Structure formats: C-alpha cells, structure tokens
Amino acid sequence: MKIGIISLGCSKNLVDTENLLGLLISNDQEIVTDYNDAEAIIINTCGFIEPAKVEAINTILEMSYYKKDKCKYLIVMGCLAQRYQKELTEEMPEVDRFIGLYEYNNLGTILTDILKVKISNTYGKNTRVLSGKPWMAYLRIADGCDNRCSYCAIPLIRGKYVSTPLEDLIKEAKQLAKNGVKELNIIAQDTTRYGLDLYNERKLLELLQELNQIEELHWIRVLYMYPDEIDDSLIEGMSKLDKVLPYFDIPVQYGNDKLLQLMNRRGNVNSIVNITTKIRETFINSVLRTTIIVGFPNETENDFKETLEFIERVKWDKLGAFIYSKEEDTLAYDMDNEVEDYLKVDRLNRLMDLQESISKEKNKLYINNTLEVLVESYDALTQSYRGRSFLNAPDGIDGEVWIYTSESLKFGEFVQVKITKVKNHDLLGEYRGRI
Ligand code: SF4
Secondary structure (H helix, E strand, O other): OEEEEEEOOOHHHHHHHHHHHHHHHHOOOEEEOOOOOOOEEEEEEOOOOHHHHHHHHHHHHHHHHHHHOOOOEEEEEEHHHHHHHHHHHHHOOOOOEEEOHHHHHHHHHHHHHHHOOOOOOOOOOOOOOOOOOOOEEEEEOEEOOOOOOOOOOHHHHHOOOEEOOHHHHHHHHHHHHHOOOOEEEEEOOOHHHOOHHHHOOOOHHHHHHHHOOOOOOOEEEEOOOOHHHOOHHHHHHHHOOOOEEEEEEOOOEOOOHHHHHHOOOOOOHHHHHHHHHHHHHHOOOOEEEEEEEEOOOOOOHHHHHHHHHHHHHHOOOEEEEEEOOOOOOOOOOOOOOOOOHHHHHHHHHHHHHHHHHHHHHHHHOOOOOEEEEEEEEEEOOOOEEEEEOOOOOOOOOOOOEEEEOOOOOOOOOEEEEEEEEEEOOEEEEEEEEEO
C-alpha cells in the first residue's frame, strides 16, 4: 500500500515517526511523499501546547481533503491522539483511527485492521528509518518525565520516565553509525535523569563514555539537560570525551526564584549560575543554550526585569523563548493572576532583543577562528554551502555556518572553515580544507 506520513512536533516525536517508517518499510509498504498518490495518510501529532494542537488539527483537516480522492484511510497517532483520543474520535469522523501512545506495542495489529494489509507487531524492533539527513540521528534514551513542572502536560501525555536499557542504546547507536550517521544527538524529556529508574543511579556519563568509543561517530551532542542534575562529575567526565561536544542545552525556563518555585522547578537562580560558571571554567569553548517561558501567571514586571538581568549575567550563547500556554490538567492551569496577552508579547520581544545583541557579540568572538563544520546543503542564491559547527544543534535552532568556496563539497562531510563575518545568528566563512 502507498502510505504518506506526516511528522509534527519535537525530535522525540520524530523518533516515533522513524520507528513507524521502519515498521511499514519492513512490512513491504511503500512510503510516498506526494499525498495525491497516497492510499493512506498517517499523521504523527504533537499536543504539548496550544500552537502545536492548532497545527495538528489544521493538518488533519487539510489531509482529510485527500480522502475525497485516492486516499482511503486517515490515521492520527502521537501526543494529540493520546491526550484527546475520546473527544477527537467523536468530533472528527473523517479520521479512521486515533492511536494513543500506549497502543504502539499493538500498532501492527491496529494498522492491519484498518488498512487491510498485513503488518507485524514489531514497532520499535525494526531498524529505524531516518527521515532527515543520513549523517545525523537523534538517539532517544528515555521517554516520559518524572519532573512535575507546573506548566507542563508532558508527564500526563507520555507518563513516567522510562529509560531504555544501556545495551539497547549502544546497539542502536552502533547500527546508526554503521549506516552512516556521524552526529548523534542525545534526547529525552530530561537526559540528565537517564538510568535512575532502571539502575537506581544516573548513567548519562556512562552512556556517553560508551558512545564515545563508537568509531564512526564524530560528534555526540546532549540536549535537554535539567539544571540541578548536572553535577561536577558529569561536567568533568564530559570534558574528557573527545566526541562529546561542549554544548550544554539547559532549559532553565525562568530567571527569578519566585517564578521558578511557581513553575515547580528544582534549584534557583544562584544554583543555575553556579552550574554555568563551572561549565565555562571546565571547557574553554563551551556553548550554553537555554529556554525561557514568559507570561507565566503571577509574573510581574520586576520578575521579568530580574530575568533579563539573569540573562545578561549568564550571557547564554543560544536562547529560545516561548509564551506560556495554559494547559488543562496541569498544576498551573488554575493559577490566578494571569498575564495579559499584550504584556506576554511585549516581554517576549524584549527578551529576544536582548538575546540578539548577546548572540551577536558572542558570534563575533569566532571571527578569524577556524571551525570544524558539517556540510549539509547548498544555497544557490548566496552561492554558499551551509553547515553546522559545534555551536549549532540541528533543525535550525542555532543558526548555520555559510561556507564560501570554489571547490565542490560533499554533503555530510566535515570541513574546516575560517570565520570572517557574522550575519544575524549565522557565521560566514571561507573553506580551509577537509578534515
Ligand atoms: S522537565 Fe518539566 S518541562 Fe520538561 S518534560 Fe518534564 S515536566 Fe515537562
């Protein structure tokens, strides 16, 4: 059967989509990219915050038009399906089946019933089929979350934190590396907690030590670290591993103690500053990335100003910010003193303006430095290759490196680039040879 797949949401959800692709392909189904050709369309959704839900619903509505033609089945899975399965089943009859996250063990049987083609119950056991660039993969080391941040619906949707056994992860990473992956991005809702549920102790460092030995891998990057779980031994241990990038993605969410408490986050501003200081003392070239939520209930102008001061103080290399989204069934849902919409937008803009100036100054420090860059594409308009250095996580969140050269470069290869200029979040430079 010809099946079209749409993946929405975060990298954690993308891993599920790639497992689905593995399942379908190993069961001789054909994946098509033109939905006009599809006999079935499967949408893997996100249901984390309001904009993600709106995007998912709009995508379902858009895809339901194809059912008037060749497409016979429309199936929706993922976080939105998990969170609102009952309501959506009643309200969207154009969808043949909403499949919740806890039904994936049975996914083969469910798809066989709907699509009338034989699909085995081997979801997660087939080789994952990467949907993006073949030299980069995410390694999801756990699912669910045991933290109870008061604004977050993830634990309600994905359940308790469940680590994947270490030996399974090493096996998966080796397989990915054998298939051409050079950059591995370690993900989970909280990567620093890895192992606690399975082994009674945190095992992120041990996992990184093992991954560091996989010959074909060149870069290993850790994303989504919880600040109070980053201790000296993890920082020092990471500094000894040559493939592990000095990139620390630590979503702290706010920069004022009152709000951190209301958000039910562990730690405080001082403890966060201490961690960032320790990281910068240990690595000469660390990259610190964070995420901030603005407009959380009870946020005052003073709290926000303190957060700006905190950002100014730490000078995060990279920062993403979001407007608070009120989610039902979360602890924050019933909180009083909501922030008015115009203030939320104003604060988001002020925050991003500040970060833009910090990022620009930070980027300028790389002028005249030569960086190792992974070549990923070519932009005909500017006649430059585009790639990423250790400073840039995938998916465009940290900008890119533009590479100018008269030579022909291969996508997926590592090259040396001498940085000559800064353009917004991007670095521009000249090719200096292969690695
Ligand atoms: S750490 Fe907090 S924000 Fe992140 S997934 Fe868990 S509960 Fe949500």
